[in-house]
Amino acid sequence: MNLLARFLFLFAALLAAPSSAQLPSGQKAMAIRLVAETDAPAAGGTVTLALVMTPRPGWHGYWKNPGDAGLEPRIAWRLPAGVTAGPIQYPVPGRLIVAGFMNYVYEGEHALLVRLGIPAGLAPGTRLPLRGKAFYLVCTDQICVPEDAGIALDLVVGVAAAPATRHAGFDRYREALPKPLGGEARFERAGGRLRMAIPVPAGLALIDPYFFPITLGAVDHSAPQRLSRSGDALIVETAAGKAAPAAIEGVLKIGEGEGLALTAHAGAVPAAGIPLAAAPKVGNGGAILLALAGAIIGGLLLNVMPCVFPILGLKALSLARAGGDEAAARREALAYAAGIVLVCVALGALLLAIRSGGAAIGWAFQLQDPRVILLLLLLTAAIALNLAGLFELPAIGGGGGLAAGGGTAGAFWTGALAAFVATPCTGPFMGAAMGAALVVPGAAALAIFAGLGLGLAIPFLLLGFVPALRRRLPRPGPWMVRFRRILSAPMALTALGLAWVLERQTGGAGLAIGLGAVAAVAAALWWAGRRQRWLALAPAIIAALAAALLAPAAAGPAAVREHRTLGAQPFSEQRLEALRAEGRPVFVYFTADWCLTCKVNEAAVLEQDEVARAFAARHVAVLVGDWTRGDAAIGRFLEAQGRSGVPLYLYYAPGREAEVLPQILTVGRVTGLGR
Secondary structure: OOHHHHHHHHHHHHHHHHHHOOOOOOOOOEEEEEEEOEOOOEOOOEEEEEEEEEEOOOOEEEEEEEEOOOOOOEEEEEOOOOOEEOOOEOOOOEEEEEOOEEEEEEOOOEEEEEEEEOOOOOOOOOEEEEEEEEEEEEEOOOOEEEEEEEEEEEEEOEOOOOOOEOHHHHHHHHHOOOEEOOOOEEEEEEOOEEEEEEEOOOOOOOOOOEEEEOOOOOEOOOOOOEEEEEOOEEEEEEEEOOOOOOEEEEEEEEEOOEEEEEEEEEOOOOOOOEEOOOOOOOOOHHHHHHHHHHHHHHHHHHHHOOOOHHHHHHHHHHHHHHOOOHHHHHHHHHHHHHHHHHHHHHHHHHHHHHHHOOOOOOOOHHHHOHHHHHHHHHHHHHHHHHHHOOOOOHHHHOOOOOOOOOHHHHHHHHHHHHHHHOOOOOOOOHHHHHHHHOOOOHHHHHHHHHHHHHHHHHHHHHHHHOHHHHHOOOOOOOHHHHHHHHHHHHHHHHHHHHHHHHHHHHOHHHHHHHHHHHHHHHHHHHHHHHHOOHHHHHHHHHHHHHHHHHOOOOOOOOOOOOOOOOOOEEOOHHHHHHHHHOOOOEEEEEEOOOOHHHHHHHHHHHOOHHHHHHHHHOOOEEEEEEOOOOOHHHHHHHHHOOOOOOOEEEEEOOOOOEEEOOOOOOHHHHHOOOO
8 A cells, every 4th residue: 555545544534533533531542551571670781661552442553564554653762861772572463454454453452562771880779760752543443543642660770680570471572572583584576476485394383374564565465465385485475565675574473472573585485385275274084075075076967067978978878788798887887987087186186296386277277278178179079070970980989999908998098088078167066176175185185186086987887886777778779879969969069169269269270270170180080980990090190189289379368358248357356455445345256268167157147137237236346367278366366265276256245255156156146146
């Protein structure tokens, strides 16, 4: 917050004070008293004074750096000749947001400590009259009152072992002061962001950690802070302030009333690690089991998606052909499940490895690469054409196998295909589960990814291991051909959707390459199907690889398209905080062109006139974050919300924290926000 804004805030608050302050006549909002640790300090030594400040209920005082508003306390001393006063030592403050401004405050009794130096050579019994005036600002959430108070204390020079001491009380006051860090902190600025690495042992428990800056202008006080652990370093990420200091002084709060005083110097900062805001406690088996259950249920629901259901249908056809061979059915079911689980775990392990390098990516990260979209386009188009009857290949026909070894290999690779093409979809239960997988220990994270694969494989496992379900399948006959033709429709729609995503990522040039590759691969597969020889697949493989190499790279983060009815603005944390500071309700949603759930919610709910009218009536601001091409800022924000991908829908009522909406929206749920 700049000085002009701070001045205007304080000026308005001070104007309101005379008419609004409800204090008894002659009384103040802050009671203060000056106390010495000993009444008889020794000559040539030091004595610690405590200015004990007690605000009335509902009022608060300010820290050395008051934040966006407020004033630092000040003491004007009148001391005997030779007596010197050191700087004020402040206890660890708290945070208070008032009208969108971040304040660093004390809401209860607190003591400011000052160390006095006593000159040498003074005779015992020499009187030391200490006088001064304290100036401070005391506020509620509506008004501020500048107060001052005279302070006076008489000490007498004594001996080093003077009995009149108050060590017990001062031990408590000192305990509230931040302790020296004992290590070197580093910071770096880039792109308007400040990243800081603070050495904190990995085994040290942290409770609501927060970095309080003392250096003015180093950080944006109102911006949220993202904290994560990377080994024995605590990584703090936030918006940088307007100043560019050579060193940043501040206090890291590590617990209630506990903090570490530090000075950070410019230097290399490691990549972000496990986020503290979203991380379940290590060993919290209940949280991990809940995430695992969400992954299994979410994976199960993925089977109804148009890109997955045809593959499940193909496997059902395979079982129908198998007839009553129980052993073969079980082998295929296990192979199919193994293919799905291994791909999910492999994608999860790759995701965790890339994130450990500092990239802010999430689930379905690979879909932000146009080459992956192009290969998926070719794959789904090939499956659609196969189902439509253009060609027949055992590997794609859904059950013969990739090699001559039988149906087990085919089942495995079909399961792998199902897992890979399912990644654009995020359904109910999946969002929180995938977000948890990014913050729990590695073994637990991989178990959650495996749970997603297990859920996706459950329908076919049931068909393979429950004969009663398999007997309900129709007997083999002409219906199977018609059913295959029907299954080609949703797969063809999936291919069209991927072509649209490719155009959104790369423009017309990328789409032209993609469609040309589809035509070339289709022709090559038709020829290979006529010859029924594996070597005949070489032209199709060459065409696919050439298209992937020629595919243009994605442009920068996708520009937000003006929403047809809601008039959405591009998301940024700064814009979100500004709207909240205005007291407006804010609806924030994160989407991607390759996210099927996102597109369905937008078409069926967010683009409805009823939603637009409801938002307009309540003056709801709408922000949209487009993650189609990847965006590190959006990635960090999703991570802070405990999510690893899209969609995510948040509603901020005035003065309240975010309400997380379900991943499947309804018009009634959205229009009811704020009522």
